[in-house]
Amino acid sequence: MSYTLELLNELRGRPLGMRLGATSLLKLADYLRGAQHGIEIATRQRDPFLDEFREWIQAKFSPHHLGWEKLIVQQCKDEVDAIDRFWQLLDEYVKEREISDNKSRSQTIRLEKQNLQSSTIPGAV
Numbered sequence: 001m002s003y004t005l006e007l008l009n010e011l012r013g014r015p016l017g018m019r020l021g022a023t024s025l026l027k028l029a030d031y032l033r034g035a036q037h038g039i040e041i042a043t044r045q046r047d048p049f050l051d052e053f054r055e056w057i058q059a060k061f062s063p064h065h066l067g068w069e070k071l072i073v074q075q076c077k078d079e080v081d082a083i084d085r086f087w088q089l090l091d092e093y094v095k096e097r098e099i100s101d102n103k104s105r106s107q108t109i110r111l112e113k114q115n116l117q118s119s120t121i122p123g124a125v
Contacts, residue, residue, distance in 0.1 A: 025086055
């Protein structure tokens, strides 16, 4: 699982103002980017979650070059509404990604079985 997604799961359901100083999607985005940077330094690995989520949000709200948080805020009446909408979109994204990952795994397994069957020697027991 993504480090960023693990962090988001930890934050979910808790008052964001305690960690961020305010209930703000813009502050949450900055917090996540900072956490992502720290994780990259500590692990020497890039967590692609925020980049992939941004691309998904941008595609969902038509092609844009704005950050994911600004696109969500634009669709909402205020920051509290934007946070609620973020959690809904996050759940939708994770669900779509899981379905896509499962399809990819199934296709890989199917291809491996086909390759195995075609590489067996005829008449071998």
